[in-house]
Amino acid sequence: MATKILASSSHGFENECKEIHESWGRSNQLIRALAGRTQLECRRIRETYKEMYGEDLITLLQKSSHRNQPGVSPKTCAALSLWMLDPHERDAIVAREALLQDDTNYTALVEIFVGRKSSHVALIKQAYHSKYKTHLDQDIINIEPPHPYQKILVALSTSHKAHQADVSQHTAKCDARRLYETGEGSPGAIDEGLVLEIFTKRSIPHLKLTFSCYKHIYGHDYTKSISNGNSGEFKDALKMVVNCICNPPNYYAKVLFANFKGMAADRGAVTRVMVSRSEMEMDEIQRVFKAKFGVELREAICESIPSGDFRDFLLALANKTVIVL
Template sequence: MATKILASSSHSFENECKEIHESRGRWNHLIQALVTRTQLECRRIRETYKDMYGEDLITLLQKSSLRNQPGVSPKTCAALSLWMLHPHERDAIVAREALLQDSDTNHQALVEIFVGRKSSHIALIKQAYLSKYKTQLDQDIINTEPPHPYQKILVALSTSHKAHQADVNQHTAKCDARRLYETGEGSPGAIDEGTVLEIFTKRSIPHLKLTFSCYKHIYGHDYTKSITDVNSGEFEDALKKVVKCICNPPNYYVKILFASIKGMTADRGAITRVMVSRSETEMDEIQRVFKAKYGIELRETICNSIPSGDYRDVLLALANKTV
């Protein structure tokens, strides 16, 4: 077992790195050494390991995965790699992988980034994306072919992060709610995409959340119900998922996790993505909502649905994280 790492900045992590180096190939040890630590500690371990041995732990994990070494799970390597990355670097990689996939489900990963991150963090993600891939994230979203229903919404959300901080105004939120009603369920036909995109472009995520709260207060039901009641198309379906992510993130992530764990969606990578990204922010709340919604603990669902092995051990270690 690895020596317990303290959060103190004075800790050198040299003993930990020595144990990791001497136990290469023993995945249970590596999982315990990394996933039981905080992401900040893992990044310090990565830095120390490279100073001591001249090798990057993430590169070693990726090489192990590509070589298909016996007992090495690509999913385990991917999860450990993401866990050690700085959050904005990790999000840049997740965004790139989503853009390379020809599937609407993968674009949900981009929605989670633009909805769940602060504007300052989005700026760092874009810098990391440009540095790693030599191209602009915004431009890659615009140029995605073939066009997909999330594309317009993602462009609008990206513009919102550029122009606004966490500005929230009750009066403006009520006005926006009324505009959404008048150009949606309050008028015949489909939702007016132009109005929705204009509001998404000009308002911050906290303001949009207040707008949808005002909508429910004024009209007696969630905005997502009004989307369902109109002639729903691909844009409306995408909009509904985005709004749910804005209004109730834990419930959104719980549904994504359940569907992915149970194999009910093509977005199989959602398990790793969500568990890694939310483990140090709202895992307690996700576990509470999961149990309330499905009547079973998240950990138990993982044990019942994921084959035993290193990957399941990683997921369980992440599920045991407390905020």
């Protein structure tokens, strides 16, 4: 049964912080105290804990994630520390870790730029610069060796700077026709220049409408024309980005399934998706997951993740039903 979380502005969280402090060293207690909270509650618990004990709860969790202590799962503490962060702070950390991997984790970066509002992306960039003293956009531009994902990410970043939620049915139809005429409507590969131009100038809601118009006009998804093209790595990158834009619940359900079945190399994807989407569209992700793969998300977690604190944490997120009062 889903856990109902009631957020009250009059609640001080002193008792919860005392419980957390006294149960430190027992991951299962920390999960019960923290994993069922809303983002607002997490922020207030963090503030109250600092006032009561003079220590930052996230810093303590991060330290525990690098130690081997009896009763404490480093992996669970790392996941809890991400969960307790404000979303823009969390995304800044995820972006940095994605950039520092030997093979840049482009999917994590795409999820940030596609799945966040422009105002949120601006906060991510501020948090990134404050924490790492460098600019996220420039770090993406400086990735070596160059990669098709890199081009798309630069375009998406520019789009977030220039636009809010400007959506025009007429312009979306025109963009759809231009994509067709320079793609499956003409011989040869996809016109990368045109795709990047549209990604640079249009907001995410507008791009979503453009791909919807494409399907309405031509009778099939734009991703089908991408699959039929011959554009190599750019084709693969574009298809992933378009899928993430058009149907996030379907995209995230497939990411989770692939990781549960060991078919993906992105080891941090399960934590990233469960933490970042739990208060956004987790119910819809679970519905799609069951429809596509014939099993409940909770069952897949139990079948794929070894028994322990980390599995308990994922189940707590999957069981959340948030009601804010």
